[in-house]
Amino acid sequence: MAKLRMALTFVIVLLASACSQHTSEPGHTVTIMTFNVENLFDNSDDPGKDDRDYLPIQAKQSDEHREACARVEVESWRNRCLTIDWTDDIIERKLTVIADAILQVNEGRGPDIVALQEVENLGILERLRTEYLGDADYLPGILIEGNDARGIDVAFLSRLPLNGVPQLHDIKFEESFRERGGDTRGILQADFFLPDGSLLTGFSVHFPAPYHPTEMRVAAYGTLNNLLADLPGDRYVFAAGDFNTTSAEDAARAMLDRYVRPYWTVSNDLCSGCKGSSYYAADDTWSFLDMVLWRPCCGEDTTWQVRADSVRTANRTAAQVRTDGSPRRFSLPDGGGVSDHWPVVLTVESK
Numbered sequence: 001m002a003k004l005r006m007a008l009t010f011v012i013v014l015l016a017s018a019c020s021q022h023t024s025e026p027g028h029t030v031t032i033m034t035f036n037v038e039n040l041f042d043n044s045d046d047p048g049k050d051d052r053d054y055l056p057i058q059a060k061q062s063d064e065h066r067e068a069c070a071r072v073e074v075e076s077w078r079n080r081c082l083t084i085d086w087t088d089d090i091i092e093r094k095l096t097v098i099a100d101a102i103l104q105v106n107e108g109r110g111p112d113i114v115a116l117q118e119v120e121n122l123g124i125l126e127r128l129r130t131e132y133l134g135d136a137d138y139l140p141g142i143l144i145e146g147n148d149a150r151g152i153d154v155a156f157l158s159r160l161p162l163n164g165v166p167q168l169h170d171i172k173f174e175e176s177f178r179e180r181g182g183d184t185r186g187i188l189q190a191d192f193f194l195p196d197g198s199l200l201t202g203f204s205v206h207f208p209a210p211y212h213p214t215e216m217r218v219a220a221y222g223t224l225n226n227l228l229a230d231l232p233g234d235r236y237v238f239a240a241g242d243f244n245t246t247s248a249e250d251a252a253r254a255m256l257d258r259y260v261r262p263y264w265t266v267s268n269d270l271c272s273g274c275k276g277s278s279y280y281a282a283d284d285t286w287s288f289l290d291m292v293l294w295r296p297c298c299g300e301d302t303t304w305q306v307r308a309d310s311v312r313t314a315n316r317t318a319a320q321v322r323t324d325g326s327p328r329r330f331s332l333p334d335g336g337g338v339s340d341h342w343p344v345v346l347t348v349e350s351k
Contacts, residue, residue, distance in 0.1 A: 028195045029307070029349045030160070033111035033314065034240035034290050036206070037098050038330055038339035039152070040128070041120040043086045049151030051120065053077075057085040084332055091124075093335035097319045099132035101338055104316050105345055110136040113192070115204035115240035115292075116155040117185075119143060125155050133157070142190050144168040149182035154204040154241060160192040163199055171207075171223045177216050184208050184216070187224055194236065194304065196350060201231055205241035214253055217245060221259035228263060228295060236304050236348075237295035239264070242341065247276065247287040264293035267346045270311040277313055277342045279326035292346040303350050310347035 041054035052060070052068060059065070060082065069081035102110045110133065119125050125141040139162070143155040146168055156166075168186040188204040203224060208216040224239055231237060245255045260266055268274065268288040276286030294306050315321060320338045322328040329340035 027350060029347050030113065030194065030200075030304075031106055031111040031310070031345060031347045032113045032115070032202075032238055032240055032292050033102065033105060033343050033345045034115045034117075034204075034242070034292050035098075035102065035314075035343040036117040036242045036290060036339060036341035037119065038341065039118055040094065040098065040116075040124055041086065041091075041151075042124045042127075043088065043091060046121060046151050049120075050149050051151050053080050053084050054086040054120075055084075056087050057083075090332065090335050094330055095128050095132045097317070097330070097338045098128060100317045101314060101320060101343060102133065103136065104314055110138075111345060112159050113202060113240075114138075114157040115202065116157065117204070117206040117242045118152040119155045120151050120153070121145070122155075125157070129157055142166050142188070144186075144188060146186045147181065148185050152185065152206070154185055154188045154206050156188065156190055156202065156204055158190075158192060160194065160200070163191040163193055166190040169223065169227060171220050173216060173219050177213065177219070180208070180212060180216065183212070184220075187220075187227065189227065194350075196303065198236060198303065200236045200238070200304075202237075203227065203239040203241075205239055205243065207242065207244045209244055210246050210249065214249060214255075217243070217249075217255070218259065221255070225259065225263055234298050235295075236297050238346075238348075239293040240291070240344075242290050244289055245287070246280070246289065247285055248283075250287075260293065264295055265306055267292040267294075267311045267344055270306065270308050270346075271313065271344070272309075272311075274311075274313050277327075277344050278340060281326070288344070290341050290344045292344055294346065294348065304348045305351075307347045307349045310345070312345055314343040314345050 043056050069078055072078040072081055105111045122143045125143050129138050129141050137159055138157040141155055141157055143153050146153050167189045170186050185206040190202050192200045194200050207220040250256055268291055276288050277290035278287050320328055327340050327342050328337035330337045
């Protein structure tokens, strides 16, 4: 199944690239969004993936399902496995509020590129694109099935045409951490044509969660920066996603100063008045788990550069915000909220 999906992805993106034309337009802008959509699942069992939480309740009545849920050690997760009723109506609600959050940018058109995290498969991504974002003119979605045990993947939606076939790069962890690999995602690379014909390489990322050792995120930054180093020096490059680096970890280990700022322009450094993209109620802290990174390029000869006043958290739909002003995660049974992450938006412009 995974191989079939991968093959289908390659065919779709190659056709999209062949059929799309880039144009040269002075003063053009390209807007990039990162958005962790928090468990965007369909409600069909995906063989080989632990997606049993996201099934309709009638599919959860077998002894096999109940026994599998009983083996889940965390009580809240065990209850979720047993009781969530992931119906067609709930999926429609989830897709609607995600689309609304995306379309709040660019006067209702949405960003030019969206890097997405926690998408189950290409099928649900294509439903989002065609049924709920149809007027945004996104080309077919880009998703390559990875090794995450739950089946959540990184992806792209873009109006910019592709150059070549996307790749999914595994993160290189030390041997002592490899048993945790089933709870990690690769780095998705896609090359796009900018409106003037220049190439733009994008990376969509979802680094290991904060409960994993810091060294795993260090390895993820190392893999990303090695991929950056392999690209031509005159290539425009961005990385966008959920980097899972909390403000506490950054303060204690100087993560951004050591592994990010030497190579990248960081969106949250330019986000005036922003608290963060994610809130942790247990210790009342905000973090920019979600970032858009831009690799400065080409010195005085650069054409594309970040517009400093463009960076913001896209949190202006009513469904995104709790009464205390923090992100409102998608909840059941009411289907309220959107995600426990706010999207982050950055615009680059040509001279």
